[in-house]
Amino acid sequence: MSQKSSCDAAAENSENKSLLSCLDETSGTLVDTETVSNAKSKGLEISYNSDEDDDDHNDDNDSNCPELGNSDNFIRSEVHEQLIEDSSKQCHIEDDSLLDQWMALETSPLPRPLWKLSSSACFVYEACGGRVFVQRFSLQYIYQGRTGCVNTVHFNQHGTLLASDGDYLKVFLWDWLHEQPVLNFGSGHKSNILQAKFLPNCNDAVLAMCGHNGQVRIAQLSALPGTQMTKRLVKHESASHRLALEPDSPFRFLTSCEDAVVFNIDLRQTHPASKVVVIKEDDKKVGLYTVFVNPSNFYQFALGGQDQFVRIYDQRKIDENVNNGVLKKFCPHHLRSYNCPAYITSMMYSYDGTELLANYNDEDIYIFNSSDSNGADYVKRYKGHRNNATVKGVNFYGPRSEFVMSGSDCGHIFFWEKSSCQIVQFLEADEGGTIHCIDPHPYLPVLASSGLDHEVKIWVPIAKSSMKLAGLKNVLKVNKQKRDSFSLHHSYFFDNHVLWFLMSHMTQTNWRGIRIEIGGADNSDSSSEEEENQENS
Numbered sequence: 001m002s003q004k005s006s007c008d009a010a011a012e013n014s015e016n017k018s019l020l021s022c023l024d025e026t027s028g029t030l031v032d033t034e035t036v037s038n039a040k041s042k043g044l045e046i047s048y049n050s051d052e053d054d055d056d057h058n059d060d061n062d063s064n065c066p067e068l069g070n071s072d073n074f075i076r077s078e079v080h081e082q083l084i085e086d087s088s089k090q091c092h093i094e095d096d097s098l099l100d101q102w103m104a105l106e107t108s109p110l111p112r113p114l115w116k117l118s119s120s121a122c123f124v125y126e127a128c129g130g131r132v133f134v135q136r137f138s139l140q141y142i143y144q145g146r147t148g149c150v151n152t153v154h155f156n157q158h159g160t161l162l163a164s165d166g167d168y169l170k171v172f173l174w175d176w177l178h179e180q181p182v183l184n185f186g187s188g189h190k191s192n193i194l195q196a197k198f199l200p201n202c203n204d205a206v207l208a209m210c211g212h213n214g215q216v217r218i219a220q221l222s223a224l225p226g227t228q229m230t231k232r233l234v235k236h237e238s239a240s241h242r243l244a245l246e247p248d249s250p251f252r253f254l255t256s257c258e259d260a261v262v263f264n265i266d267l268r269q270t271h272p273a274s275k276v277v278v279i280k281e282d283d284k285k286v287g288l289y290t291v292f293v294n295p296s297n298f299y300q301f302a303l304g305g306q307d308q309f310v311r312i313y314d315q316r317k318i319d320e321n322v323n324n325g326v327l328k329k330f331c332p333h334h335l336r337s338y339n340c341p342a343y344i345t346s347m348m349y350s351y352d353g354t355e356l357l358a359n360y361n362d363e364d365i366y367i368f369n370s371s372d373s374n375g376a377d378y379v380k381r382y383k384g385h386r387n388n389a390t391v392k393g394v395n396f397y398g399p400r401s402e403f404v405m406s407g408s409d410c411g412h413i414f415f416w417e418k419s420s421c422q423i424v425q426f427l428e429a430d431e432g433g434t435i436h437c438i439d440p441h442p443y444l445p446v447l448a449s450s451g452l453d454h455e456v457k458i459w460v461p462i463a464k465s466s467m468k469l470a471g472l473k474n475v476l477k478v479n480k481q482k483r484d485s486f487s488l489h490h491s492y493f494f495d496n497h498v499l500w501f502l503m504s505h506m507t508q509t510n511w512r513g514i515r516i517e518i519g520g521a522d523n524s525d526s527s528s529e530e531e532e533n534q535e536n537s
Contacts, residue, residue, distance in 0.1 A: 099477055106381050107421045125443060129398035133445045134415055134425050135466035141179055141458040143172075150450035152437045156198040159442045163207060164456045165193040171207065171219065176448070176458055188217050188230035194241050194391075202250035206267070210240035216255045216265065216273070234263050234273035241391055242346075244291040246298050254293060254301055260285035262303065264315070276315060280324050281307060289391050290346045294370070296353030300327070302370075304344030308335045310358050310368060330356065330368040333377045341487075346393040350401035355379075359394035359406055361387055362483050367404075367418075382406075382416045384423055384472075386479040388486060393437045397447075405447075407435020409482075410475055413449060413459075426472055429457060 113131055127133055148168035155162055162174045165187065173183040187193050191213035199206040207219040214236035219229050238258035246252040251267045254276070262276040279286045288305035303311045310330040318325040335342050346359045349370070356368045367380035385408035397403040397415065403424070404416045411433045415425035429435055430451035438449045447459040 096473065096477075099473065099480065102480070103383055103476065105383075108419070110417055110420050110422055110424070124445075125399050128440075128443070128445045129400055129402040131402075131417065131424055132466065133461040134397070134403060136461040136463040137415075137425060137427060137445075137447065137459045137467075138461070138463040139427075139429075139457055140460045140462060141176065143174055143176075143179070143181075143456040143458075144454060148454060149452045150436065150454065150456055151193060152195045153439045153448040153450045153456055154195075154197045155439055155441055155448065156204050157200045157442065158204075159444060159446075161198070161204060162439075162448055162456070163196050163198060164448075164450060165196045165209070166450070169193065171196055171209070172456075173221075174456070183221070185219065185229050187211070187219070188232065189213060189215055194239065195243055197243050197245055197253075199245065199250050199253070200248055206250065208243050208245075208253055208265075210243055210255055212239045214238055214240050214257060214259070216240055216243070216263070218267070233265055236261060236263075238287065241288070242290045242292075244293045244301060246293050247295050249298075254291050256288035256291035256303060256305070258287035258289070258306070260287055260305075262288070262291065262301075262313075277313060277318050277320065277325050279303060279305070279311065280320075281309070290344060290348075292348045294349050294353040295351065300353075302347055302349065302356055304347040304358055306343050308332070308340050308342045308344070308360070310344065310347060310356055312356075312370065328370075328372075328374045330358075330372070330376055330378070332360075332366055332381075335360070335363070345387060345391045348395060350396055351399065352401075355401065357394055357396060357404060359387055359392060362486060363387070365394055365404060365406060365416075380418065380421055382414075382421055384476045384479065385412070385414045386410055386483055388483070389434050390436055392435070395438050395440065397440050399443075405438055405440075407438055407449070407451065408479065409434050410479055411435065411451070412475060413438055413447075423469070423472065425467060426469060426475070427459065429459075 110131075143164070148166050150164050150166040152166070153162060153164045160175070160177070161182065162176045163171060164174065165171045169187055169189055169192075170184050171187050171193065172181055174180070175182050187196075187209055189209065189211040191211055193209055193211045196207055196209045198204055199208060203222075205220065205222040207221060209217045209219065209230075211217075216233045216236070217230050218233060220231070221229070234255070236255070236257035236259050240255055240257040242256055244254040244256070246254075253265050255263045255265060260279045262279070263273045264276045265272050266274070279288060286305055286307050286309075288303055290304045292302050294300040294302070299315045301313055301315070303313065308331050311326050312328040312330075313325060314327050317327065342360045342363045344358050345361050348357050349355065350357070354370055356370050357365065358368070359365050365382040365385070366378040367382075368376065368378055372379075382404050385406050387406070387409065389409045392407055392409075394404070394406045396418075397405050402418055404418050406414055407429070408414055411428060411430040413425075413427040413429045413435055414423060416422060417424050429449050430453050433452060435449055435451040437451075438447060440447055445461050449457045449459065
């Protein structure tokens with residue numbers, strides 16, 4: 001039986017003059033009845049669902065109302081947009097029961113565990129998707145390379161090596177199982193490295209990299225000692241945050257950038273970089289933070305960046321004169337407003353390409369069905385983390401994408417069981433307060449994480465019993481309060497990715513100062529001006 005919301009109580013006791021609070025599902029902030037009255041006076045319609053409607057909604061858990069965005073007994077999103085402008089009438093979630101109510105929205109009971117002990121050849125593969133292992137993750141190793149935050153970590157195809165890089169302009173390769181560094185080399189980048197990935201099926205001989213200076217480079221790891229290991233392929237006009245590998249291809253990958261340009265890289269070509277598309281909305285360029293290739297259809301790729309839309313393209317059908325080349329666009333319906341400040345920091349496809357996972361800045365994480373029609377609403381929503389300070393990653397975990405995981409500004413790694421949207425694990429992973437990247441091992445129940453701490457951490461399911469999620473509620477409350485406060489008082493005031501750049505630049509400057517004090521920068525690790533001129537010619 002559904003529980004009556006505070007909004008229903010307020011409606012039934014309208015003669016009561018005391019302020020009664022109701023919860024706006026689209027933001028989770030509290031709105032008093034005086035505010036609702038003001039909204040009505042401005043001609044905005046307020047609609048509520050009855051308990052019968054609520055029961056119907058629970059019977060059809062995944063159906064999404066375009067107007068309400070999956071809300072039960074809550075104010076419509078149009079009212080929320082007006083209330084954001086009248087921020088003095090809003091306050092934070094202070095009551096634990098209201099926090100529980102907000103977190104419980106759009107969740108369902110956890111499914112029964114399907115994994116069990118067996119002698120099957122797929123035992124390890126299946127175990128990676130078992131909740132019992134996720135709930136026993138614990139810190140095993142810490143690797144510390146050099147001074148500077150670590151922006152990204154990535155396992156190679158066979159899971160034997162781990163690459164890490166960041167603000168110190170070097171790339172480190174680790175034999176993570178034996179806790180030993182294998183190689184470190186100058187990346188050739190002259191600003192922060194933002195991502196590095198091993199290309200598949202090349203015997204770990206090629207590592208692709210992109211950075212804050214817009215350069216996309218490769219490192220030839222099989223090169224002889226003393227020879228030039230890195231080569232620039234293309235230079236974007238702004239920061240290039242993400243690479244998208246084509247599954248099984250040792251030659252091809254995509255790059256995205258804040259200049260709104262997507263390049264296709266083919267290492268077999270004399271000139272490997274070719275422009276695929278320039279992303280626009282109403283003739284205005286949309287800067288990009290993330291790109292991902294559909295693992296079931298290599299021609300299709302998805303993009304996210306400095307607006308609220310997930311865009312899907314097909315390389316065979318791109319025509320910028322028709323709908324700007326977009327095949328499909330998705331967005332949570334309560335974020336469709338033209339003035340919505342939400343944007344996408346990271347995104348990825350599920351293992352079979354049927355789902356798209358998107359992490360929104362200072363909002364929640366959403367799943368879209370990639371086969372849905374253009375403009376469809378989300379199908380799942382994951383709450384509790386905070387994504388504000390950096391361009392933060394998101395990932396699936398498990399051989400069949402059974403879990404969703406993300407870092408958070410509170411320094412924790414969150415795990416949600418995908419089908420129920422419930423938090424099943426959270427790990428304290430970064431004393432600096434922000435997790436940049438989480439990468440799962442390709443076939444073992446192992447994770448690597450990195451963040452503002454100058455370390456790479458390895459997590460394995462070695463805890464003697466399932467974690468009890470102690471302190472989770474307090475973390476959720478603080479994250480929600482900080483998010484609401486920032487949304488109400490800092491919207492449109494300061495672009496968060498600019499803040500991230502300044503933080504990273506300060507870290508990099510400090511590291512350069514250290515290098516100068518101990519004898520100057522190692523110029524042999526960076527590309528020379530002569531190389532730059534040759535590449536530009």
